[in-house]
Amino acid sequence: MQKIALDAMGADNGVAPVIDGLRAALNHKEFKTFLVGDESEIKKHLESLSIKSLKNVEIVPTSDYIKMSEHASAANKRSESSIFKAIALVKNGDADACVSAGHSGATMSLATLQVGRIKGVSRPAICTCMPTITANPSIILDAGANTDCKPEYLYEFAIMGYHYAKSVLKYATPRVGILANGEEDSKGNELTKAVFKMLKDSDILGASFKGNVEGNDIFNGSVDVVVCDGFMGNLVLKASEGVAAAINSILKSEIKKSLLNMIGYSLAKPAFKALKAKIDYAEYGGAPLLGIKKPVIISHGKSNARAMECAIYQALNALDSNICDIIAKAFENKA
Amino acid sequence: MQKIALDAMGADNGVAPVIDGLRAALNHKEFKTFLVGDESEIKKHLESLSIKSLKNVEIVPTSDYIKMSEHASAANKRSESSIFKAIALVKNGDADACVSAGHSGATMSLATLQVGRIKGVSRPAICTCMPTITANPSIILDAGANTDCKPEYLYEFAIMGYHYAKSVLKYATPRVGILANGEEDSKGNELTKAVFKMLKDSDILGASFKGNVEGNDIFNGSVDVVVCDGFMGNLVLKASEGVAAAINSILKSEIKKSLLNMIGYSLAKPAFKALKAKIDYAEYGGAPLLGIKKPVIISHGKSNARAMECAIYQALNALDSNICDIIAKAFENKA
Numbered sequence: 001m002q003k004i005a006l007d008a009m010g011a012d013n014g015v016a017p018v019i020d021g022l023r024a025a026l027n028h029k030e031f032k033t034f035l036v037g038d039e040s041e042i043k044k045h046l047e048s049l050s051i052k053s054l055k056n057v058e059i060v061p062t063s064d065y066i067k068m069s070e071h072a073s074a075a076n077k078r079s080e081s082s083i084f085k086a087i088a089l090v091k092n093g094d095a096d097a098c099v100s101a102g103h104s105g106a107t108m109s110l111a112t113l114q115v116g117r118i119k120g121v122s123r124p125a126i127c128t129c130m131p132t133i134t135a136n137p138s139i140i141l142d143a144g145a146n147t148d149c150k151p152e153y154l155y156e157f158a159i160m161g162y163h164y165a166k167s168v169l170k171y172a173t174p175r176v177g178i179l180a181n182g183e184e185d186s187k188g189n190e191l192t193k194a195v196f197k198m199l200k201d202s203d204i205l206g207a208s209f210k211g212n213v214e215g216n217d218i219f220n221g222s223v224d225v226v227v228c229d230g231f232m233g234n235l236v237l238k239a240s241e242g243v244a245a246a247i248n249s250i251l252k253s254e255i256k257k258s259l260l261n262m263i264g265y266s267l268a269k270p271a272f273k274a275l276k277a278k279i280d281y282a283e284y285g286g287a288p289l290l291g292i293k294k295p296v297i298i299s300h301g302k303s304n305a306r307a308m309e310c311a312i313y314q315a316l317n318a319l320d321s322n323i324c325d326i327i328a329k330a331f332e333n334k335a
Numbered sequence: 336m337q338k339i340a341l342d343a344m345g346a347d348n349g350v351a352p353v354i355d356g357l358r359a360a361l362n363h364k365e366f367k368t369f370l371v372g373d374e375s376e377i378k379k380h381l382e383s384l385s386i387k388s389l390k391n392v393e394i395v396p397t398s399d400y401i402k403m404s405e406h407a408s409a410a411n412k413r414s415e416s417s418i419f420k421a422i423a424l425v426k427n428g429d430a431d432a433c434v435s436a437g438h439s440g441a442t443m444s445l446a447t448l449q450v451g452r453i454k455g456v457s458r459p460a461i462c463t464c465m466p467t468i469t470a471n472p473s474i475i476l477d478a479g480a481n482t483d484c485k486p487e488y489l490y491e492f493a494i495m496g497y498h499y500a501k502s503v504l505k506y507a508t509p510r511v512g513i514l515a516n517g518e519e520d521s522k523g524n525e526l527t528k529a530v531f532k533m534l535k536d537s538d539i540l541g542a543s544f545k546g547n548v549e550g551n552d553i554f555n556g557s558v559d560v561v562v563c564d565g566f567m568g569n570l571v572l573k574a575s576e577g578v579a580a581a582i583n584s585i586l587k588s589e590i591k592k593s594l595l596n597m598i599g600y601s602l603a604k605p606a607f608k609a610l611k612a613k614i615d616y617a618e619y620g621g622a623p624l625l626g627i628k629k630p631v632i633i634s635h636g637k638s639n640a641r642a643m644e645c646a647i648y649q650a651l652n653a654l655d656s657n658i659c660d661i662i663a664k665a666f667e668n669k670a
Binding site: 131132133144147148179180181182188189190214215216217218219220228229230231232234235236237238239240241242243244245246247249250251254255257258260261262263264265266267268269270271272274275278279 | 466467468479482483514515516517523524525549550551552553554555563564565566567569570571572573574575576577578579580581582584585586589590592593595596597598599600601602603604605606607609610613614
């Protein structure tokens with residue numbers, strides 16, 4: 001049975017969404033969980049649900065956790081913190097994968113320092129799923145782990161993203177593009193032009209390398225894996241969330257202006273619900289930190305129970321697909 | 336009377352939207368136009384509208400234009416091209432401002448080489464209006480003129496954007512932010528951290544400098560001027576268009592799935608129309624190229640008549656507000 005170390009602490013809404021997400025996941029899949037966190041808080045929430053214990057769940061009590069306002073650099077000294085203990089379980093082989101909605105910087109730092117990078121990987125990358133107009137989401141990496149990147153980092157992100165799309169998302173022939181300011185081969189900034197040349201020259205992705213793609217290609221289904229540095233990835237993610245929120249806000253205020261609009265909206269509600277589900281981050285779970293020796297899933301601090309449930313599925317899928325070993329093998333051949 | 340050099344050529348849909356936009360603008364404002372382009376094409380379109388001539392419009396015949404597929408570097412040698420002649424009219428003082436929906440690289444190149452940069456401006460920047468959830472749009476610069484930037488360029492973009500927001504958009508106290516991967520002062524990549532320090536140390540914007548802003552802040556009304564390099568600006572613009580298009584596409588396909596949805600949608604149509612108008616690029620016209628001695632407005636190649644009409648208003652507003660002189664004065668003080 002697969003074993004997940006689940007950090008119960010540090011998320012915006014406390015232990016409740018973590019535990020509720022875990023319960024939902026346990027209804028669908030069989031796995032063992034180390035639930036790492038403040039025992040009294042965990043038990044309090046279980047009591048409020050009139051539950052004594054959860055099947056295959058072992059509570060690992062901790063007295064500390066890294067707050068969102070703290071610096072990630074502190075994490076490696078905080079051996080009593082929930083994320084330190086969750087990562088240690090993976091490091092020691094007690095657990096196979098880790099999921100956390102706590103301080104993402106702390107998780108990344110501990111994953112890198114304690115579990116370690118796959119040999120040949122310069123920097124782990126956050127890999128985030130994005131909705132597209134097709135049935136298949138695209139992935140973008142790095143979505144924020146590495147602010148300033150060298151070309152070789154992005155080259156490695158492309159390889160890791162390709163294998164994630166192929167092995168975990170089960171895309172037969174993932175199409176990989178470099179995020180740039182135009183589709184032509186000549187486009188790009190200094191960084192992306194160097195990455196383009198490296199990918200072109202090495203031919204490591206073969207026909208899967210689609211060259212440069214633009215911001216809109218993330219959503220139109222023309223590419224599966226979008227490669228960029230963590231600064232750009234963050235900008236694009238936040239801007240995308242901002243556009244969706246603005247459209248929602250403008251539409252709602254316009255709808256309120258007339259009764260007919262309101263009636264129409266309520267009739268068409270199923271379509272809006274379907275749209276919402278399609279672009280809801282919760283359905284995509286968390287973001288795997290690719291390049292670490294074991295699966296580490298970083299969830300949004302504001303994750304609800306559904307997002308935590310999906311993040312757990314991501315960890316299980318990562319284990320089922322053996323993605324870490326596949327990436328390790330790809331980098332073995334590369335070196 | 337203000338005099339506009341209007342490039343009739345090179346747009347995706349030929350001379351029609353340019354001429355139709357000009358006609359609409361002439362119904363609302365009094366100004367003189369040099370309509371630069373292929374005389375027979377212009378006359379053919381006017382004939383199709385049963386119009387002999389337009390008031391205050393002088394056709395400047397040309398035999399050449401820069402195609403979208405050509406390199407911008409060719410522009411400076413193509414003295415018979417429409418954009419070369421339009422820019423020359425501004426250079427010679429026959430026209431006060433230029434508007435073009437043709438090859439934007441050629442327009443930028445000729446504006447810089449022929450009309451010239453304002454003293455103290457290292458690089459001109461494309462300044463694009465973005466819709467927000469408030470009544471006031473934000474502006475983002477550079478939206479694509481300069482792919483790789485030095486910190487001083489962005490420092491200058493901040494000053495130019497501030498004055499554009501204040502003098503042209505009439506915002507009393509424009510709030511200026513640097514686009515970054517977090518709001519904290521410590522966030523940013525190497526480039527934006529250097530810009531942050533320059534703006535903070537110089538105190539040139541005083542309380543108007545709001546530090547770092549994130550991708551979603553472009554749309555939520557928390558900032559008026561968003562500063563970034565042209566590569567990021569392009570990514571964010573394209574990603575934003577992509578999200579809006581994807582939402583539209585997903586919603587439409589969901590609505591088609593049931594009759595009730597369709598009825599609801601058609602009842603609520605006024606709200607959707609209002610949303611569309613608010614996020615329609617056409618309402619924002621073109622993008623001024625800030626840092627050039629005279630107003631130069633770069634319009635999207637796919638501009639429709641409304642977009643061209645609004646781009647002409649932008650040129651007139653830029654002249655009314657004296658923005659080029661205001662920027663020149665700001666850089667005089669800076670030097």
